[in-house]
Structure formats: C-alpha cells, structure tokens
Amino acid sequence: MSENSVFARLAGGAALSSSLIDAALAARQIAAGTVPDSSAMTHAWLFTGPPGSGRSNTAVAFAAALMCTGEIPGCGECPNCRDVLAGKHPDLVHIVPKELSISVDLMRERVVATYLDFPSIADWRVIIIEDADRLSEGAANALLKTVEEPSPRTVIMLCAPSLDPHDISVTLRSRCRHVYVPTPSIAETTRILLADGGISEETAQLAAAATWGHIGRARHLALSEEAQSRRAQVLHLAELVYHREAAFQEVGSLVTRVEKETLAELAPLEDEEVEKVRNSFGAGVRGKGTAKMTKGMESELKELESKHKKRRTRSQRDAFDLALVDLAGLYRDALLLNAGADTSLTHPDFSGLARDLADRNSAAALTSCLDAIMQCRQSLGYNVRPVVALSGLVGRLRKACRVS
Numbered sequence: 350m351s352e353n354s355v356f357a358r359l360a361g362g363a364a365l366s367s368s369l370i371d372a373a374l375a376a377r378q379i380a381a382g383t384v385p386d387s388s389a390m391t392h393a394w395l396f397t398g399p400p401g402s403g404r405s406n407t408a409v410a411f412a413a414a415l416m417c418t419g420e421i422p423g424c425g426e427c428p429n430c431r432d433v434l435a436g437k438h439p440d441l442v443h444i445v446p447k448e449l450s451i452s453v454d455l456m457r458e459r460v461v462a463t464y465l466d467f468p469s470i471a472d473w474r475v476i477i478i479e480d481a482d483r484l485s486e487g488a489a490n491a492l493l494k495t496v497e498e499p500s501p502r503t504v505i506m507l508c509a510p511s512l513d514p515h516d517i518s519v520t521l522r523s524r525c526r527h528v529y530v531p532t533p534s535i536a537e538t539t540r541i542l543l544a545d546g547g548i549s550e551e552t553a554q555l556a557a558a559a560t561w562g563h564i565g566r567a568r569h570l571a572l573s574e575e576a577q578s579r580r581a582q583v584l585h586l587a588e589l590v591y592h593r594e595a596a597f598q599e600v601g602s603l604v605t606r607v608e609k610e611t612l613a614e615l616a617p618l619e620d621e622e623v624e625k626v627r628n629s630f631g632a633g634v635r636g637k638g639t640a641k642m643t644k645g646m647e648s649e650l651k652e653l654e655s656k657h658k659k660r661r662t663r664s665q666r667d668a669f670d671l672a673l674v675d676l677a678g679l680y681r682d683a684l685l686l687n688a689g690a691d692t693s694l695t696h697p698d699f700s701g702l703a704r705d706l707a708d709r710n711s712a713a714a715l716t717s718c719l720d721a722i723m724q725c726r727q728s729l730g731y732n733v734r735p736v737v738a739l740s741g742l743v744g745r746l747r748k749a750c751r752v753s
C-alpha cells in the first residue's frame with residue numbers, strides 16, 4: 350500500500366483495508382455501468398469498534414476511496430481524497446452528534462431529504478453518521494425506512510461502539526454490512542502517529558502507551574502541551590499524597606484548571622450556536638414585528654443556554670474521568686512492578702514514581718488505591734461535585750498508603 354493511501358493511517362490491518370478497497374473498486378464499476386451489481390459493494394455499512402479504535406476514521410477513509418479518482422481507490426492524493434479527508438467535499442455529509450441523542454428532525458433534514466440526490470462531482474455521495482448509538486427512536490425509525498430501499502448513488506455509513514442492541518437496533522443492523530475495527534496495539538498506534546508527521550518516535554510511543562491505544566487521545570496528548578501538563582499534574586497527585594495538605598491544595602487547582610480548559614474548548618462551538626440563533630431571527634433588524642421576534646429569539650437563546658450548561662457538565666465529567674483513568678494507570682504500573690511483572694508500563698515516563706509507590710506499598714494497599722479511584726469515578730457519575738469527589742479520593746489514597 351502506498352504511504353499516502355487513506356488506509357495507511359488506520360488500525361485494523363491489511364485485511365480490513367483490502368476488503369474496503371475491493372468494495373470501492375466494485376463501486377466504481379457500478380457507477381460506470383459496467384456491472385449492475387456486485388457482492389463486494391453495498392449501500393449501507395456499519396463500522397463498530399471500541400472508542401478510539403478509529404471506526405469513524407475508517408468510515409472517512411472508505412468515503413474517500415469511493416470518491417477517489419486515483420488508480421487505486423483511496424490514493425490520498427487526488428482532489429476528491431484530499432477534500433474528503435479535510436471534511437469539505439460537497440458529496441460528503443458527515444454527522445458528528447454533539448448532543449446525547451440524534452433527533453428525528455436532524456435525521457430528516459440531513460439524511461432522508463437528501464438520500465436520493467445524485468452526487469455533484471464524485472461517483473458516490475456518502476453520508477457518515479458517527480455515534481449512531483445516540484439515534485433517538487424516531488431517528489432510528491426514519492433511518493431504517495430510508496436504508497430499506499437502496500439509493501442509486503448514496504452510501505450510508507453508521508459508526509457505533511458495538512453490535513449490542515443498546516448501541517444499534519437489530520433491524521437497522523440487519524440492513525447494514527458490518528465492519529469491525531479492533532483496538533490498535535500500542536505499536537500500531539505509534540505507527541499511525543508517526544505517519545501524521547511532526548511527532549518524535551519517543552513522544553509517539555509514550556502517548557500510545559499512556560492512552561491504551563486510543564488513537565484520538567494519543568494524538569491529542571502527543572500534540573497538546575496543555576494535555577501533557579495536565580496529565581503530569583494528575584499523576585503527580587500520587588506523590589503529593591505523601592505530603593500532607595499539598596495533595597488537597599493540588600486537587601483544588603486541578604479542578605479549577607480542568608473546568609477552565611473545558612469551558613475554553615467549548616466556547617467557539619457555543620458562540621457559533623448563539624450566532625446561528627441570532628441570525629435566524631435577523632438580529633439587529635428594526636421595524637414592525639421586531640418585538641415579537643425578539644421574544645422568540647430570547648426563548649430560543651434560553652433553551653440553548655440550558656443545553657450548553659448540560660454539555661459543559663458532561664464534558665467536564667468526561668475530562669475528570671479520563672484524568673482518573675490516567676491516575677489508575679500509574680497505580681496499575683506500581684502493582685505490576687510490585688509483582689515483579691516484566692511488562693510494558695502505561696506511563697513509562699513516570700516509571701520512577703511507579704517504582705517508588707511499589708516499594709512503599711503492599712499489593713493489597715495498591716489494590717485499595719485502585720478501588721478508591723474506581724469509587725471516585727462512580728461518584729462523579731452520580732453528579733458529586735468534582736472537588737468533593739477528588740478530595741475524598743485523596744483521603745482514601747492516604748489511608749490506603751498509611752500516610753498519617
């Protein structure tokens with residue numbers, strides 16, 4: 350496979366990419382009218398795999414291959430491939446839900462209404478729906494009716510965590526060809542990061558290990574100094590546990606930091622949504638009917654505000670959960686060292702601290718630390734305030750490590 354191929358940066362190995370390339374070759378013949386039909390190609394696909402395995406990147410790569418004009422589908426160099434990868438191809442509809450549920454309105458507007466349209470420049474139109482496990486019942490039904498009849502030139506690709514009926518309805522799943530994208534190994538994640546360019550081998554390896562082969566998180570950690578320093582601050586907590594009040598103070602600063610950083614990440618999206626509502630009411634226009642319009646706008650803005658509030662809470666909770674997963678990785682490393690296991694560590698750059706924890710604590714104490722972290726993750730899930738949950742965690746860690 351060529352280095353530039355859209356499939357070169359995917360997990361899942363050669364078997365997965367060659368079956369998608371075969372499908373794209375068949376699709377080409379169907380579009381050219383040289384064959385009416387082929388078992389290699391179908392109009393509805395379902396990509397599953399654990400978070401971070403790259404199921405949506407696989408769908409995007411396949412979309413590029415279907416539109417590609419290069420000799421081997423998915424060349425990565427033709428304008429169609431490049432525009433699909435950049436997310437700006439006119440024949441690609443890419444739905445990335447930002448809310449917990451995908452509404453029937455969104456499904457009607459962006460999928461049902463355009464399903465029978467012909468592509469504008471490429472051979473095929475592609476609709477990718479990420480997080481299809483968030484389809485509301487109405488949205489799933491609307492989608493099901495749509496995919497029951499193949500459209501001549503539109504391909505639908507759904508991405509979901511698994512085939513569990515909670516993630517994807519049995520009937521919808523039965524209309525799609527299933528592609529499983531496995532979690533990449535640490536070596537594979539490293540290779541994918543290196544293919545991106547601009548990342549040193551050491552950084553790529555570290556990021557791949559620290560995120561357990563979650564490609565998106567590994568990439569973020571490798572590239573973002575903020576993410577690196579936040580991770581260091583979290584792992585450092587394990588050391589501060591031995592320094593009386595310092596750990597509690599650090600919890601305060603960590604909580605403030607995570608909250609601030611999440612708000613900053615969401616701000617551009619929130620601003621954009623507010624702007625959209627204002628524009629839809631023609632904000633700034635004066636004249637008859639303005640008062641009525643203002644009232645409508647105000648109520649929509651209020652609704653949007655409460656949506657933003659929910660989303661902020663959720664993003665912050667996710668950020669704390671990931672921080673705790675990082676911390677658990679460190680205690681797991683200590684437990685492995687304690688047992689003398691010769692295996693690769695989650696946080697190789699913090700092996701000194703892990704060794705220190707292993708020397709100071711028994712296996713039982715380290716297991717209690719892991720339990721305490723799990724308990725903290727659960728209380729965050731029950732909406733306990735982060736500063737309370739994390740302070741409780743520090744107390745439990747001190748107790749487990751017998752720090753008086």
Ligand SMILES: [Zn+2]
Nearest residue numbers: 417424427430
């Ligand atoms: Zn191409």
